[in-house]
Amino acid sequence: MSPHIRQNIAYGALYTLDLAKSNFAVSVESIPIAIKDNICTKSMPTTCSSKMLQDFTSPFDATVVELLNKAGHTLVGKANCDEFGMGSLNIHSVHGPVLNPHSKDQRRSAGGSSGGSAAAVKSEMCLAALGTDTGGSVRLPASYCGVVGLKPSYGIISRWGVVSYADSLDCVGVLGKDVNYVERIFKTIALYDHRDPSAASPKVRKQAATECANLLARCTTASNLSGLRVGIPQEYFPSELSSAVVEPLRHTITALTERGASVVSVSLPSTPYALSAYYVIASAEASSNLARYDGIQYGLRVDPPKTADTKKTANVYAHSRTEGFGPEVQKRILLGTYALTADAFDNYFLQAQRVRSLVRADFDRVFRARNVLVADSESKDDDASAVDVLLHPSAIQTAPRLDEARAPGDLSAYVQDVLTVPASLAGLPAMSVPVQPAEDSWPVGVTVVGQWGCDDAVLQVGKIIE
């Protein structure tokens, strides 16, 4: 093993490494890729960074892994993450936290939950990595580590073989050194898969491709963007926003305007309610998905002590889950189970679903391209205020310190997701691109969001601003 690789493992980025492939030679065809540990691989374990699955190796590859192998890419290892994808700082992992490789002088978070994927790219263990993004888990680590992170439109990349956290939100995402690598991997894996029941049908893919082609035709040259309309959502500047992330965004806006793009302020009024709605929906779905890990059908089995009472099955279940799941996962299961009880369902789960519809409608109101998933949606070519993409800070701050004391009940980790969850609730493509931070500052990301299915447009605008 080269000293270079040993140093990178120290970031906690990859918990298993295929040594034969780790000293990669970069070729045009084959990109070295790390795979988040909640994506099934038959050649390496899939633990979801949980004690519950510490001994699990999948008998099959996820569709995305199959496609990468088929295209000749090299899988270098499995990337650390927050347990079952739950977290924003990659501190909830049986493999330990992930350190942000940007600088060793301070112990800062690589972001979560795909922190290992972002750190592996940043520290050059690979040139691209797969992550998953349910509420920001690709974009937040990308922003904190200074790499590119794409959460595609929901349903565009197969989830078959990806361990479910919250099915209605989960997306496989791509992280990379630059937009070109992300685009190459995205194109390799963004294919219809009949094994994924939530996959977008070939018909809507085709319709979205037409919308996207119209959009791209308006801004074909990077030097003349006179046809491109960029919206800055005014609700994405909450009081928690650090000044370190605002200045780089301003530079990006100026650069776009200088090339002819028109940049306008838009309003997405339901944004302030998105974070609470997200945590209700994600926890509710998680409580149902994670019920399968009971020590009997799946996962770590912990038998009760011999003296325990007669209800043996219930005890195996309780003992296995108490020992197998970490505290954050247990918290989400309890919250989610509560939100689905008859008493709380109307006030929490249904309300959250209503907020989700409002968030979706907000986006549809501002985008010029139509949403092909909505029956009566129309393109707004004549509406001078409609925009092609949105631009906003990826995160409210640069990478948080890992050694910061967090009091019990501190909600700051959840607030990190406030700018990423709206696109997740609406299923829209969103990509964080690193932009030039102020001198000596930690990396800062700017996010481009597009209409559903306009992933190519998001990638093109990303290339312009990177």
Ligand code: GLN
């Ligand atoms: N931080 C969010 C959560 O914990 C998002 C995680 C994700 O996107 N997987 O749910």
